[in-house]
Amino acid sequence: SQELEQSPQSLIVQEGKNLTINCTSSKTLYGLYWYKQKYGEGLIFLMMLQKGGEEKSHEKITAKLDEKKQQSSLHITASQPSHAGIYLCGASYGNALNFGKGTSLLVTP
Amino acid sequence: GAVVSQHPSWVICKSGTSVKIECRSLDFQATTMFWYRQFPKQSLMLMATSNEGSKATYEQGVEKDKFLINHASLTLSTLTVTSAHPEDSSFYICSARAVLRGTDTQYFGPGTRLTVL
Numbered sequence: 001s002q003e004l005e006q007s008p009q010s011l012i013v014q015e016g017k018n019l020t021i022n023c024t025s026s027k028t029l030y031g032l033y034w035y036k037q038k039y040g041e042g043l044i045f046l047m048m049l050q051k052g053g054e055e056k057s058h059e060k061i062t063a064k065l066d067e068k069k070q071q072s073s074l075h076i077t078a079s080q081p082s083h084a085g086i087y088l089c090g091a092s093y094g095n096a097l098n099f100g101k102g103t104s105l106l107v108t109p
Numbered sequence: 110g111a112v113v114s115q116h117p118s119w120v121i122c123k124s125g126t127s128v129k130i131e132c133r134s135l136d137f138q139a140t141t142m143f144w145y146r147q148f149p150k151q152s153l154m155l156m157a158t159s160n161e162g163s164k165a166t167y168e169q170g171v172e173k174d175k176f177l178i179n180h181a182s183l184t185l186s187t188l189t190v191t192s193a194h195p196e197d198s199s200f201y202i203c204s205a206r207a208v209l210r211g212t213d214t215q216y217f218g219p220g221t222r223l224t225v226l
Contacts, residue, residue: 033214042202042219048212088152096143097204097215101152
């Protein structure tokens with residue numbers, strides 16, 4: 001069974017619009033990681049959240065971890081074509097990171 | 110800091126041959142490294158955990174005799190795909206675990222694309 005569920009699976013937004021990607025865990029998280037990936041390339045680390053209620057921002061991307069540490073959201077403000085790619089959430093349950101299926105984001109002009 | 114490299118970045122081989130992929134932590138030591146596999150349009154799936162100086166731990170469904178892992182030093186882990194077949198064609202990504210600046214996290218390599226003809 002999939003321990004991490006991401007939604008939506010894919011997203012097409014117009015440039016300048018805001019968007020949110022969600023990641024839900026079936027178990028309590030020790031740490032929640034957000035990565036971006038261009039197809040066929042490695043992972044680009046975005047943010048890591050550990051504490052319930054924690055929120056971090058980097059440029060136009062904000063990630064939150066809910067109080068119960070079972071759900072996280074990634075919010076992009078005023079999206080740009082450079083934001084296009086696959087967004088993966090990864091969860092630490094004590095050892096290796098397990099990943100969600102990813103959200104494919106396309107930003108149109 | 111915390112750079113992980115992989116070599117080669119891509120490889121094409123004939124069916125039945127073996128291919129070795131290297132994963133190196135360039136500026137830190139990693140007692141634990143992980144190997145993932147990613148098929149097109151799918152997420153990363155953990156294959157095995159590689160521990161320096163001991164046998165690797167494989168995830169369910171991953172053949173340990175087919176995917177040989179050697180973690181010979183604190184900065185190098187290798188994955189050898191033995192008797193490769195077209196269905197082994199995939200994107201292989203390694204990561205190295207480290208505690209840097211008080212944070213325990215994984216640093217990922219750029220990946221190796223394997224195509225088996």
